[in-house]
Amino acid sequence: MRYGYKKRFLYSGLVVIILIILLHPNKNARRTYEFIKLEKILKNLYEDIGNNFTSTALVDCDYYDIVRDDTTLPISIIDGDLIDGHGIREGGEHAPMDCKPKYSTAIIVPYRDKAEQLRGFLVYMHMFLRKQQIHYKIYVVEQVDTKPYNKAKLMNIGAVAAMRDGYPCLVLHEMDLVPLKPSNLYACTKLPRHMSSSIDKYRFVLPYLNQFDGAISILSKQYKTVNGMSNNFYVKEDLFSRLEYHNIKICRFEPKTSLYHRIYTPKERSYRQKRTERTFSKELMLNDGLNTLKYTEVATVLHPLFTHIMVDL
Structure with a gap:
């Protein structure tokens, strides 16, 4: 009996330890960090309308109530359809009709092999963005070759297309x-912003302070200054390091505004090419980025919900 009791006790202790490991955030995680307070969000936004856009509205859009909207969008929108009369133009562009927006934003989305997920993402994002009274356009950049998936290079390609179309603000x-909160305005702040700092997968805790991926906003001129991202397949903390080198700080909104849901996706299928990992350096920044971007544009198609750029890398 005594042996059986000890055995059960040891098993119970082991289960508790495993649960602590699984449920406890990374030891480097940050529950608190510097952020822009709610009442200061509008002062920190960068007002600029793309030179490709004109509005006939007589009054400016008012964003006071939008940044104070504490509602949460239901994830079930992903499985639904857009409402009739959504007003989205060909190529995935939208702007409010009853007021003149103060912000023009290009949303750049790298993509490959996940058509159903893309459909749900587009439906959700258009439903979300239409609430924000901004001028926006969604660019989906698809890698159609069989090389390893190169997310950063696809971001660069989308950024070049958006900047060519006159968008002053990029959301990568x-x-x-x-995003879960409509108050998380998809407009650029004066400093590059880590928008997705509170993801449910990480129990809404920021894993580490120099994390700068997922969803980020950055002014087009800032993206040019740092020469975009590395076109190499994988460079650790590349964009954050480029900004840091140029003494450009990043910012975040408060955690409850920056809530995101991560959609479960099957693993990216394997391609026969080894990852090439490199670390950031000044030479890499100067010689690998927008100024060395090479690719073959297979086609660009204006779909009802997005601009589809297909490329071979």
Whole structure:
């Protein structure tokens, strides 16, 4: 009996330890960090309308109530359809009709092989963004070759297309993330912003302070200053390091505004090419980025919900 009791006790203790390991955030996680307070969000936004956009509205849009909207969008929107009369133009562009927006934003989404997830993402994002009274356009950049998936290079390609179309603000967005709070305005702040700092997968805790991926906003001129991202397949903390080198700080909104849901996706299918990992350096920043971007544009198609750029890398 005594042996059986000890055995059960040891098993119970082991289960508790495993649960603590699984449920406890990373030891480097940050529950608190510097952020822009709610009442200061509008002062920190960068007002600029793209030179490709004109509005006939007589009054400016008012964002006071939007940044104070504490509602949460239901994830079930992903499985639904857009409402009739959504007003989205060909190519995935939208702007409010009853007021003149103060912000023009291009959302850049790298993509490959996940058509159903893309459909759900687009439906959700258009439903979300229409609430924000901004002028926006969604660019989906698809890698159609069989080389390893190169997310950073696809971001660069989308950024070049958006800047060519006159967008002053870029949002670089992974497709498996969706924002939950309409108050998380998809406009650029004066400093580059880590938008997805509170993801449910990480129990809404920021894993580490120099994390700068998922969903980020950055002014087009800032993206040019740092020469975009490395076109190399994988460079650790590359964009954050480029900004740091140029003494450009990043910012975040408060955690409850920056809530995101991560959509479960099957693993990326394997391609026969080894990852090439490199660390950031000044030479890499100067010689690998927008100024060395090479690719073959297979086609660009204006779909009802997005601009589809297909490329071979």
